[in-house]
Amino acid sequence: MVVILLGPPGVGKGTQGDKLLEDLQWEKIATGDLLRAARREGTELGKEAQSYMDAGELVPDDVIVAMVEEKLASLPAETGVLFDGFPRTVPQARELARVLPKVDRELDAVILFEAPDQVLQKRISGRRHSPDSGRIYNIYFDPPEEEGICDEAGTALVHRDDDKPETVTRRLRVYREQTEPLVAHYRESETPVLMVDGDQEMDQVQADLRRVLSDTLGVEVSPA
Ligand code: AMP
Numbered sequence: 001m002v003v004i005l006l007g008p009p010g011v012g013k014g015t016q017g018d019k020l021l022e023d024l025q026w027e028k029i030a031t032g033d034l035l036r037a038a039r040r041e042g043t044e045l046g047k048e049a050q051s052y053m054d055a056g057e058l059v060p061d062d063v064i065v066a067m068v069e070e071k072l073a074s075l076p077a078e079t080g081v082l083f084d085g086f087p088r089t090v091p092q093a094r095e096l097a098r099v100l101p102k103v104d105r106e107l108d109a110v111i112l113f114e115a116p117d118q119v120l121q122k123r124i125s126g127r128r129h130s131p132d133s134g135r136i137y138n139i140y141f142d143p144p145e146e147e148g149i150c151d152e153a154g155t156a157l158v159h160r161d162d163d164k165p166e167t168v169t170r171r172l173r174v175y176r177e178q179t180e181p182l183v184a185h186y187r188e189s190e191t192p193v194l195m196v197d198g199d200q201e202m203d204q205v206q207a208d209l210r211r212v213l214s215d216t217l218g219v220e221v222s223p224a
Contacts, residue, residue, distance in 0.1 A: 001026070001080040001219065002105050004087070006182060007113030008175045009168070010120035011198040012205055015136075016113070017084045019206050020213075024221050026080035029071050031064055031088075054161045056170035058088055058178060065095040072103050080219075081105070088179045093186070109217055110186045111209065113198035117172055124168045128157035192216065 005013040017028050035053060038046030045063065052059045068086055075081065087093040100106055126140040132153035137144050144151050161167065186193050194212045198205055206224040213219040 001217070002083070002100065002107050003081070003213070003217070004083045004107065004110045005085075005113065006110050006179070007198060008115070008117075008120050008179075009171045010124035011113040011115050012123075012202065013084050013113055015202070016205055016209055017082050019202075019224075020209060020221070021082065024080065024219070026082050027075055028082045028084055029068060029086065030084040031068065031086040032084075034067055034071065035059060054167070056162055056167040056174060058174060061089060061091050061095065064088075064092060065099070068096070069099050072099065072105075075103075077104050087182060088175075090181055090185050093182055097189075107191055109192040109194055110182075111194050111196055111212060112183060113196050113205070115197075115199040119199055120172060121165070121168055124163050124171075125165045127160070127163045129160055129163075130155065130157055 005017055007013050014030060014032075017030070021028055035046070035049045039050055039053075040046070045067065048063060049059045064086065072081070083096075087096050096107070122140060123138065126138040128137045128139060128144075128148075129135075130137075130150035130153050132155045133150050135150060135152055137150075137157060144157065148157050149155070150157055162171065183193060194216055196205060196208045196212060200208070203224060210221050210224050214221055214223075
């Protein structure tokens with residue numbers, strides 16, 4: 001199985017994907033996470049990606065595709081794959097269609113999460129991240145006990161540069177201009193595009209995601 005989680009930044013794809021994989025032994029390929037790991041490790045790829053990411057722009061397609069291809073090749077063929085944050089452009093989708101048969105896989109479905117821009121703006125600009133525990137808070141919806149301090153690590157939380165309000169506006173614009181056309185692209189290529197309303201309580205979004213996977217794709221996963 002290969003499934004793409006598609007949707008604007010802040011809609012909850014990453015969180016929902018992680019929650020789903022608590023029950024499903026699939027592998028998540030999240031290009032944003034791979035890029036952030038490369039930055040932390042200070043690799044050439046990380047250095048190349050940094051300026052694009054901080055500006056809220058997309059990293060060039062060839063860099064992303066090479067990274068995904070390498071990751072896919074490292075996985076056993078029977079492991080299900082959940083893409084999060086990839087593809088983000090029509091050329092990336094075309095490259096994915098070229099690469100999948102090489103690893104004996106095919107795309108089963110795209111799951112599209114949606115929420116209004118003002119909801120997304122508030123969700124992302126409220127995010128705070130603990131570099132020490134990896135936990136992500138939200139000052140509006142899920143604040144730490146003590147302002148600015150991680151409950152688990154006891155150290156300061158940071159506001160990622162690309163979560164600052166001016167960059168968030170740019171990321172949303174980039175999504176609408178460059179990534180949303182993927183919906184039409186996949187509908188035209190007759191890949192199932194399944195909708196999940198991302199503007200609901202987290203648990204409800206998870207329940208909807210699981211229902212779509214089991215009812216439409218026959219994936220064996222318990223209801224949330
Ligand atoms: P994310 O964590 O998915 O929101 O990604 C954070 C940033 O990484 C994005 O704003 C882009 O700069 C970059 N990025 C992640 N995935 C991709 C991709 N598939 N194509 C281009 N840039 C990406």
